Amino acid sequence: MAGATSPAASANLAGKSGVRVVVIGDPGTGKSSLVVALATEQFPENVPRVMPPTRLPADYFPDRVPITIIDTSSSPEQKPKLIAECQAADAVVLTYACDRPATLERLSSFWLPELRRLQLKTPVIVVGCKLDLRDEQQVSLEQVMAPIMQSFREIETCIECSALRQIQVPEVFYYAQKAVLHPTAPLFDQEAQSLKPRCVRALKRIFILCDNDKDGALSDVELNDFQVRCFSAPLQHTEISGVKRVVQEKLPEGVNDNGLTLTGFLFLHALFIEKGRLETTWTVLRKFGYDNDIKLRDDLIAMPIKRAPDQTLELTSEVVDFLRGIFNMFDIDNDGALLPSELEELFSTAPENPWSSDPYKDSAEKNVLGGLSLEGFLSKWALMTLRDPANSYANLVYVGYPGEFSSAFTVTRKRRVDRKKQQTLRNVFQCYVFGARGSGKTSLLQSFIGRQPSDALPSNSERFATNSVELPDVCVSLTLIYFQV
Numbered sequence: 348m349a350g351a352t353s354p355a356a357s358a359n360l361a362g363k364s365g366v367r368v369v370v371i372g373d374p375g376t377g378k379s380s381l382v383v384a385l386a387t388e389q390f391p392e393n394v395p396r397v398m399p400p401t402r403l404p405a406d407y408f409p410d411r412v413p414i415t416i417i418d419t420s421s422s423p424e425q426k427p428k429l430i431a432e433c434q435a436a437d438a439v440v441l442t443y444a445c446d447r448p449a450t451l452e453r454l455s456s457f458w459l460p461e462l463r464r465l466q467l468k469t470p471v472i473v474v475g476c477k478l479d480l481r482d483e484q485q486v487s488l489e490q491v492m493a494p495i496m497q498s499f500r501e502i503e504t505c506i507e508c509s510a511l512r513q514i515q516v517p518e519v520f521y522y523a524q525k526a527v528l529h530p531t532a533p534l535f536d537q538e539a540q541s542l543k544p545r546c547v548r549a550l551k552r553i554f555i556l557c558d559n560d561k562d563g564a565l566s567d568v569e570l571n572d573f574q575v576r577c578f579s580a581p582l583q584h585t586e587i588s589g590v591k592r593v594v595q596e597k598l599p600e601g602v603n604d605n606g607l608t609l610t611g612f613l614f615l616h617a618l619f620i621e622k623g624r625l626e627t628t629w630t631v632l633r634k635f636g637y638d639n640d641i642k643l644r645d646d647l648i649a650m651p652i653k654r655a656p657d658q659t660l661e662l663t664s665e666v667v668d669f670l671r672g673i674f675n676m677f678d679i680d681n682d683g684a685l686l687p688s689e690l691e692e693l694f695s696t697a698p699e700n701p702w703s704s705d706p707y708k709d710s711a712e713k714n715v716l717g718g719l720s721l722e723g724f725l726s727k728w729a730l731m732t733l734r735d736p737a738n739s740y741a742n743l744v745y746v747g748y749p750g751e752f753s754s755a756f757t758v759t760r761k762r763r764v765d766r767k768k769q770q771t772l773r774n775v776f777q778c779y780v781f782g783a784r785g786s787g788k789t790s791l792l793q794s795f796i797g798r799q800p801s802d803a804l805p806s807n808s809e810r811f812a813t814n815s816v817e818l819p820d821v822c823v824s825l826t827l828i829y830f831q832v
């Protein structure tokens with residue numbers, strides 16, 4: 348489809364029609380000439396002070412995403428416009444002139460701090476213009492830029508170009524587009540020179556999903572299936588052994604008799620990223636449904652179930668069975684409780700442990716070792732489902748639940764109907780007690796848990812109560828959960 352945005356790219360554009368690049372920098376550094384040279388493939392003898400917005404067609408670069416380039420003026424009266432353009436941009440091209448070292452100095456003394464002051468998260472491409480005028484005796488670009496890139500991590504790439512000689516002009520905007528579509532920051536920690544935790548967690552989940560026989564390694568067949576799924580192209584036998592050889596040379600534990608291990612898989616991705624091949628890792632992540640924050644895309648976890656305000660969602664027995672299964676799988680020491688370390692391992696394929704903060708943190712009883720019982724574990728899932736079904740579903744998927752949203756949750760009957768029939772099918776009840784601090788809310792709820800008569804329970808059910816949770820200031824909530832047994 349001509350002019351269409353590729354699915355991988357559109358997943359990242361969040362509804363926008365293309366990438367917007369703003370070109371900023373000191374006057375006379377060559378901004379406007381750069382824009383004209385790109386659009387016309389010629390060097391303009393005379394350029395207007397500021398070029399009107401320039402649109403590159405979608406097929407200009409292989410990613411098939413249209414680019415709009417915004418030229419700017421750095422005159423004081425244009426400052427509000429400059430700021431507005433920077434705020435609207437997906438990437439910033441920041442220029443200096445190779446023949447004027449003062450303009451290079453101004454990057455760290457003025458421009459980069461100014462962008463920081465605006466609290467922009469946009470990637471920056473630093474461009475040395477007028478490469479044809481560069482003094483050959485000068486130190487290399489790497490030497491000049493290394494300290495600046497060290498202090499300003501928002502710089503994605505630096506490059507030199509000449510609009511006059513048509514050297515590396517399209518490359519400037521290719522890198523700008525690449526920085527938007529395949530950003531480094533979510534994947535790689537430049538300081539530590541390692542994959543970021545969220546990236547590791549997502550890749551671990553992908554690895555496990557591809558390890559069909561669950562032997563902890565990707566065999567040649569599994570590697571090939573992975574390649575076909577992500578890149579729509581099979582791997583040759585020699586390519587597979589080549590990849591494994593590279594890994595094994597650098598990291599012996601990256602490969603074992605069964606194939607590529609998780610360590611090896613992660614090492615490979617770190618290697619791609621270090622070599623600037625970010626699009627490889629991004630393509631893999633996007634194929635498995637991840638967005639730019641390395642979370643599952645909203646449309647994949649959106650609630651397809653319509654419900655009235657007085658209806659809530661509860662776990663189906665299918666999901667409860669699944670959760671019992673993973674509870675037992677991660678209860679390594681088989682003591683009927685998940686220790687904090689076992690729970691961390693269970694959620695190690697999710698972006699983070701969803702229960703590490705309130706209101707889930709202390710919402711279920713723990714044993715003396717800090718272990719969470721099956722009852723407490725299920726209660727937390729029920730509580731999360733009650734409060735935030737999309738997040739609950741996302742976490743089910745992260746920990747390996749293969750089913751659809753609609754098989755994970757059921758909608759309770761409307762309260763109105765319950766009242767008329769004087770009977771409820773609900774298994775989860777949440778009550779709130781309001782009152783001033785210290786007036787006895789928590790003790791009231793605690794004694795309620797102890798005293799509730801068992802004949803009030805639905806037949807054939809176990810009752811679990813999450814601990815009461817202090818909500819801001821004047822409210823305490825208690826969740827009572829019944830599971831059919």
Ligand SMILES: Nc1nc2c(ncn2[C@@H]2O[C@H](COP(=O)(O)OP(=O)(O)O)[C@@H](O)[C@H]2O)c(=O)[nH]1
Pocket residue numbers: 372373374375376377378379380381391392394395396476477478479480508509510511512
């Ligand atoms: N030699 C050389 N001169 C250039 C190049 N690019 C721009 N210039 C010249 O530098 C001056 C300033 O360029 P301009 O595009 O107006 O800079 P702006 O103020 O940043 O937009 C003009 O005289 C251009 O002809 C280049 O690549 N090589």
Ligand SMILES: [Mg+2]
Pocket residue numbers: 378379380395396397398419
């Ligand atoms: Mg100009």
